[in-house]
Amino acid sequence: MWRQGPPWWNAGAEEGTRRRLPWLTTFVLTVFVQIGSGFAEHGQGGREHLTPFARALLFLATAVLVLRHRYPAPVMFATAGATLVYIGAGFPYGPIFLAVAVGCFAAVVAGHRRVGWGAVGGLWVGHLLIAHWLYRWLPPTDDGARPWSQEIVVAVWVVAIVAVSELGRVRREQWVKERAERAQAAERRAGEERLRMARELHDVLAHSISVINVQAGVGLALLDSDPEQARTALTTIKAASKEALGEVRQVLGTLRAPGAAPRAPAPGLDRLPELVEQAGSAGLTVDVTTEGAPAKLPPGVDLAAFRIIQEALTNVVRHSGSRHARVLVRHDKASLTLRIDDDGPATGTDAGGSGNGLAGMRERAAALDGTIEANPRPDGGFRVTAVLPLVAGVGARMETGRDPMRRTAPQEDQ
Template identity: 75%
Template sequence: MDREQGRWAAAPRWWRQGPPWWNRWDGESTSRLPWRSTLPLTVFVLVGSNFASEAQAGERVALDPFARVLLIVGCALLLFRKRRPVLVAFGTALTAMLYLGAGYAYGPVFFTVALGFFSALVAGHRRAAWGAVAMLWAGHVLVGHWLYQWLPRSGDHAAPWGQEVVVAAWLAAIGAVAELTRVRREQWDKEREERAQAARRRADEERLRIARELHDVLAHSISVINVQAGVGLALLDSDPEQARTALTTIKSASKEALGEVRQVLDTLRTPGDAPRAPAPGLDRLPELVEQAASAGLTVDVEGKAPRLSPGADLAAFRIVQEALTNVVRHSGSRRARVRLEHGGGALRLRVDDDGPPTGTDAGGSGNGLAGMRERAAALGGTIEAGPRADGGFRVLAVLPLSDQERKEDDR
């Protein structure tokens, strides 16, 4: 299997994905008739049949107006090979059968049959395509071995069976090429659909990532703003100075939230460009502690994280941020502890508070824990969250370290 996949990967791109003209050729079926390809073929069939007639003079009947009408009708039918492939397959086979039955020269007339057969087969009408070819061959045998006595030229003898074998082999070769093309087209269509599905999955994953980022940024900042707005309203008359401090905190938190939202949305406006500012990581824990303090929550941080990749660093930061946001929203405790441990190839993030739960929501969406689990799962980690036996609440995240991070951790 690996060897076959290797051969497939080494194949030219056009063989794996289809030639560049394929989609344009296929697109003609519903928009317009394929004049540009049919007209040159008609000229080739008419001119080539004249040469064939001269080369077979004395053996076959010379071309006359009726022969040229049959050739033109067979070519004209090819204009509808996309819209009515079955009709075209039988129509071209019938006109070729009449042409050959009338004793005219063998030649390019078979190209009309081949293209009609090819179009029907590639369109998925296999039985009709092979039925049309079988009808042509059966008609040729019938004329060559029985009806020749009553058809031009007079004095003909029965056709040699070797000729029938040649005609059958020629038709079989056309069928083999058409079958191969049909299989390749199905593979191209399947691969095109798989690429489209992969692109849709990537788009969905990117939308989920952006939604998760916006949720984490806004939930934390709005929780701080909510708490400080309540403090400001409560102290507006009795302690204007403290109310001013609360409003200053609201301004700072909202400014920071706008900056992070702008950073996330910049990736939508300029896809592929590097972000203007680095993604946040655990090095910004002091800012989280300061923001939590402005919301009335004291945070103690223990331990130090190793050097992490940007994705892992961002996920760890957002998990701690969301955990502290949930403490501000839902816990009656005004103190929380963040502990960072690393060893055994994993980073452990633990956020504890002493509770009790307040039952308030503070404007949250309820997706915080789900977002944390998704971030951890994307890195191959886990999240455990639940009440502690002593009445508090704990969030424990275990994030595996990459090989490079493990080497630096061992140092």
């Protein structure tokens, strides 16, 4: 079974796309109607013989079907009209009605329901008039009124054509809807992947460039007075830039090989000492306290915890006058709590950030059904608190009556 509908059905389904003409199916149908009508002639001795005019009507009724996908309404009327003239001329009943069925199906499926119903209904009414009234003046000369039992058969045939056409229309609409939903889902996944990569790149670059910026300033200030200290600053810059390049390559590697496993494991809390060392090279002293029994964290939680601490320390380096920060990592049975404090005050300088750091932390926490609070402390410092459930859906969201991500300028820069 086709998941997106038959190929001939979906071709040109998008608005503005022209379908290829169904030459093959139309040719087969034309040959079948011509040959089948010849056999029908031998079984209906009381009807007129097939003349060149009859053959022309049969050809017209089927040949126009080659345009049924582009012009369904005119084709439906042309087929029904040719069939009605064929019947009125007294030629034998036969497979010409198959052309009417194909034309009606194409019209209804294309959305021209009234056209399909009207053309088939008009053909039926015309047949009733010919069979029970106009037959006196139409060939064959010795023809009489048709039995009403045959009209019941014709009525059932008409209803069957309309029912099958409506069923095809409904099924096609379902296919179109499913295809649109699949396209939307693919676009949504692509957008989520772009957002994830942007968040990763922001966190990596913001932290590393902040360290590089601080060390570059130290190196410039001490270049003449203390060359050895300046050399240390340059060494730190080299190490930070090398690490940043490695993480950027890891993130971008998924673009080159979608679905492939990263060459290096994603960072987690096991690299927290390394993060503290980097912050120390930028002049920030970080005290880490761990509460509870450390357990193996889910990969998503482990990565989010590392990035949240990284971003919070980056903000301290960029926006706080304090050179001391405290990190609390609390392991509970159902959640992981992170708290990052600095004593402030805010420097009030423009650090050139993008303003996306706190938003990125909030997105990371929300993706895990966690919460983030980032607010100034009463004593003048700043505190970031994150609660990350270890199981999706654990933990209610904090309702504070105000945006928990709002922080005073200029610390909101990241």
